[in-house]
Amino acid sequence: MSSLQEMKIATDGQNRPKTPIYLDYQATTPTDPRVVDAMLPYFTTHFGNPHSRNHSYGWEAEKAVETARAQVASIIGADEKEIIFTSGATESNNLALKGVAHFYKGKKNHLITVVTEHKCVLDSCRHLELEGFEITYLPVQQNGLIDLEQLKAAIRPDTCIVSVMAVNNEIGVIQPLAEIGKICRERKVYFHTDAAQAVGKIPLNVDEMNIDLMSISGHKIYGPKGIGALYVRRKPRVRLEALIHGGGQERGMRSGTLATPLCVGLGEACAIAQREMGAEAERLMGLRDRFYKKIKEQLPEVYLNGDLDSRIPGNLNLSFAYVEGEGLMMGIKDLAVSSGSACTSASLEPSYVLRALGVEEELAHTSLRIGLGRFTTEQDVDYAVEHIVESVQRLRAMSPLWEMAQEGIDIKSIKWAEH
Amino acid sequence: MSNAIYMDANATTPPSAAALAALEAALRVTGNPSSVHGFGRAARGLVDRARAQVAQLVGAKAENVIFVAGGTEANNLALASRGARPLIVSGIEHESVLKPAQAVGARILRVQRNGQVDLDDLAAALREAGRPAFVSIMLANNETGVIQPVREAAGLVHASGGLLHCDASQAPGRTALDLSELGADLLTLSAHKMGGALGAGALVLKGDLAIAAMLIGGGQEKFRRAGTENVPAIAAFGAAAEEARTLAHAARMAALRERLEVQLAEFGIEVLGKDAPRLPNTACVAVAGKSSETLVMALDLAGYAVSAGSACSSGKVKPSHVALAMGCGEEIAKSAIRISLGWWNTEAEIDGLVTRLANIAGWKVHSLPDMQPAA
Numbered sequence: 001m002s003s004l005q006e007m008k009i010a011t012d013g014q015n016r017p018k019t020p021i022y023l024d025y026q027a028t029t030p031t032d033p034r035v036v037d038a039m040l041p042y043f044t045t046h047f048g049n050p051h052s053r054n055h056s057y058g059w060e061a062e063k064a065v066e067t068a069r070a071q072v073a074s075i076i077g078a079d080e081k082e083i084i085f086t087s088g089a090t091e092s093n094n095l096a097l098k099g100v101a102h103f104y105k106g107k108k109n110h111l112i113t114v115v116t117e118h119k120c121v122l123d124s125c126r127h128l129e130l131e132g133f134e135i136t137y138l139p140v141q142q143n144g145l146i147d148l149e150q151l152k153a154a155i156r157p158d159t160c161i162v163s164v165m166a167v168n169n170e171i172g173v174i175q176p177l178a179e180i181g182k183i184c185r186e187r188k189v190y191f192h193t194d195a196a197q198a199v200g201k202i203p204l205n206v207d208e209m210n211i212d213l214m215s216i217s218g219h220k221i222y223g224p225k226g227i228g229a230l231y232v233r234r235k236p237r238v239r240l241e242a243l244i245h246g247g248g249q250e251r252g253m254r255s256g257t258l259a260t261p262l263c264v265g266l267g268e269a270c271a272i273a274q275r276e277m278g279a280e281a282e283r284l285m286g287l288r289d290r291f292y293k294k295i296k297e298q299l300p301e302v303y304l305n306g307d308l309d310s311r312i313p314g315n316l317n318l319s320f321a322y323v324e325g326e327g328l329m330m331g332i333k334d335l336a337v338s339s340g341s342a343c344t345s346a347s348l349e350p351s352y353v354l355r356a357l358g359v360e361e362e363l364a365h366t367s368l369r370i371g372l373g374r375f376t377t378e379q380d381v382d383y384a385v386e387h388i389v390e391s392v393q394r395l396r397a398m399s400p401l402w403e404m405a406q407e408g409i410d411i412k413s414i415k416w417a418e419h
Numbered sequence: 420m421s422n423a424i425y426m427d428a429n430a431t432t433p434p435s436a437a438a439l440a441a442l443e444a445a446l447r448v449t450g451n452p453s454s455v456h457g458f459g460r461a462a463r464g465l466v467d468r469a470r471a472q473v474a475q476l477v478g479a480k481a482e483n484v485i486f487v488a489g490g491t492e493a494n495n496l497a498l499a500s501r502g503a504r505p506l507i508v509s510g511i512e513h514e515s516v517l518k519p520a521q522a523v524g525a526r527i528l529r530v531q532r533n534g535q536v537d538l539d540d541l542a543a544a545l546r547e548a549g550r551p552a553f554v555s556i557m558l559a560n561n562e563t564g565v566i567q568p569v570r571e572a573a574g575l576v577h578a579s580g581g582l583l584h585c586d587a588s589q590a591p592g593r594t595a596l597d598l599s600e601l602g603a604d605l606l607t608l609s610a611h612k613m614g615g616a617l618g619a620g621a622l623v624l625k626g627d628l629a630i631a632a633m634l635i636g637g638g639q640e641k642f643r644r645a646g647t648e649n650v651p652a653i654a655a656f657g658a659a660a661e662e663a664r665t666l667a668h669a670a671r672m673a674a675l676r677e678r679l680e681v682q683l684a685e686f687g688i689e690v691l692g693k694d695a696p697r698l699p700n701t702a703c704v705a706v707a708g709k710s711s712e713t714l715v716m717a718l719d720l721a722g723y724a725v726s727a728g729s730a731c732s733s734g735k736v737k738p739s740h741v742a743l744a745m746g747c748g749e750e751i752a753k754s755a756i757r758i759s760l761g762w763w764n765t766e767a768e769i770d771g772l773v774t775r776l777a778n779i780a781g782w783k784v785h786s787l788p789d790m791q792p793a794a
Contacts, residue, residue: 020457027459028451028647036446043442043616047433048724054715055724056423058430087488087618090646094634120636120645127635219647224446226488226618226649243633245522246491246515255515256491257431259617259652336456 017379019334025371032222038268042261061260068267075270077205088228089196090120092215097124099240108160112136115356143307144173161190166198170353171306172315181210200273201312223269227262284313294385316370319363322402323395331391338369423724429759435614441658445651469657476660478597489620490588490609491515497584497605500631501553508555509536510744530744534565534692551580558587562741564701565692573602592663593698615659619652668762673699682773700760705751721775
């Protein structure tokens with residue numbers, strides 16, 4: 001029971017929302033019905049291959065792709081010639097890091113990134129390390145933000161590129177992009193940012209922020225899955241080596257037939273986001289504050305992970321002390337939330353992002369990522385809060401640790417007997 | 420809006436009705452297949468179902484189907500997984516095989532005049548390599564439709580301990596496709612050439628073969644291809660695969676193509692690869708004295724969408740590398756046009772195309788067999 005239509009029916013004009021409630025907007029977003037409407041004609045009537053140069057089917061498709069390219073460029077203040085379509089943010093991140101590193105190999109062999117980046121950035125960096133590149137992994141402060149002085153100190157004469165995500169996928173914190181961009185431009189190193197979670201949620205401008213490469217995802221911004229983009233600056237020009245070779249599409253940087261309907265969907269998603277970002281952010285901020293306030297009012301020992309102020313409106317990441325993580329998840333089955341990033345949530349490893357903030361293992365295990373978005377209603381929030389509170393209270397009532405904590409015993413001082 | 424008659428199926432096909440239904444339904448499903456909650460599991464279910472359908476199309480195990488963004492990525496991924504093996508490819512491969520192959524100085528195989536790869540040259544190349552090689556030969560050529568002797572090639576490649584990759588992008592729904600019968604170790608599929616949707620493709624493995632992932636991070640597709648799955652396009656791919664397996668349209672396409680070629684023969688038009696086994700939907704014809712660019716433009720104005728060679732990024736129409744590799748000569752390579760049919764085409768459309776082609780080429784029309792007034 002997970003279609004968007006059903007979700008809409010579920011929340012329209014009813015006091016109690018139909019469950020389960022989708023609160024995982026950082027894992028993926030529903031494709032906006034307006035986006036679906038824009039895409040469908042390009043699957044049917046205008047189905048041409050946009051690279052067919054000999055007939056009107058091809059030209060129509062190409063025109064639609066170029067309109068979409070301009071829409072994507074517009075939301076980040078770029079020129080449309082600077083937008084490369086890819087299959088998603090994972091490909092964009094792989095292309096940005098490996099592509100730039102390979103192109104400048106030999107002259108510049110050092111890259112800088114952050115320990116809380118998305119897996120695909122970290123894995124690309126590890127892969128480059130195996131090839132002989134040197135990587136500096138910057139730590140984050142307790143609030144999840146990098147220390148700009150540490151960034152400055154890490155930049156070397158052979159540093160090629162700095163990659164810092166715009167918004168973290170687990171804790172929603174916004175890195176100081178303009179400041180990072182300024183430092184990188186001054187020190188003449190490229191600045192790449194994974195903006196999969198940021199586009200359409202916070203204002204971004206590649207010129208004002210001195211961003212040289214930016215990864216964009218379709219399905220995180222109410223567009224379709226299977227499409228993303230990489231912004232590649234032309235002035236000063238960033239060069240990169242392609243990952244996928246063939247027909248030479250996307251100016252040789254990414255071969256393969258462009259999926260016209262998906263490009264159209266990403267373009268439309270960007271256009272909608274650009275129009276509605278302000279009002280949507282305000283609405284989500286209200287919902288998020290309501291969520292957080294109600295939880296804090298009813299439950300002690302709840303900790304917010306990541307900075308509250310430098311954070312996108314649609315994210316909360318909360319740790320509930322003295323409950324058991326799996327038990328909590330089982331207790332709130334009606335709520336589709338995540339206990340870590342979706343890509344790794346099948347494993348029971350505590351989140352590496354939370355550990356990087358210095359969150360203790362027990363608290364990391366009981367963390368919930370609550371993602372609010374375009375189709376979240378006030379009823380959804382109230383229902384979710386009610387169930388989380390009920391579940392946490394029930395689990396704590398059964399917990400000897402909670403009982404001891406209530407009696408003022410410092411749990412950490414206890415020396416447990418060896419078995 | 421284009422209302423031209425579409426005869427460029429080898430560039431892309433529209434989704435079939437079943438694929439479109441699967442796609443539309445999946446577009447309205449929210450959920451990341453990696454999420455463990457119900458929304459995620461629903462999306463995962465769609466991907467799993469499609470994986471089984473695609474596996475069944477080619478007689479593979481579901482776990483050996485790696486979903487990627489399309490044929491180009493699948494071909495790149497296959498070649499990247501060759502390890503230290505020397506690379507051998509045919510001269511008529513798609514650019515997504517040819518370009519990466521040329522970049523690493525691969526041995527390029529000769530092609531016979533009938534459009535089939537020269538197996539003697541393959542045997543020679545395998546001997547020259549002196550160690551197990553990685554060979555890539557397509558199942559059916561995208562420009563001529565000529566079906567390649569993949570099974571025989573597999574015999575030679577395996578006898579020398581090598582691996583065979585086969586780009587079968589043009590084959591599903593048009594010719595039988597079985598991984599074991601072909602003997603290929605890796606197989607490329609493209610959804611949008613077989614009635615699926617743009618944005619999905621697959622690399623299918625015959626057995627347990629190590630794949631050198633190009634996109635990493637996230638662990639999807641068993642660490643062989645990272646990135647959130649394109650659920651709607653994959654669901655449509657599955658639906659299209661199920662239909663393609665029946666080859667329901669193949670005989671009708673063959674009849675239409677026959678009707679076309681019989682009429683063109685009246686004008687003494689050369690059909691490239693006519694003596695070789697071909698896909699039932701593809702006719703690559705050379706009209707002497709007319710550049711392919713002029714012809715396709717004139718046909719577009721007359722309401723018929725065909726192509727000159729393959730759809731690629733370059734705005735300039737180059738002489739077909741396939742026709743050149745077949746030894747057709749520059750003149751024919753520059754005048755070859757590809758007519759590739761789909762399940763939507765009709766007899767009246769074929770007859771109409773011949774009439775327009777005759778007008779454009781200035782042929783004297785004496786008597787066209789079974790001519791219907793053009794629709």
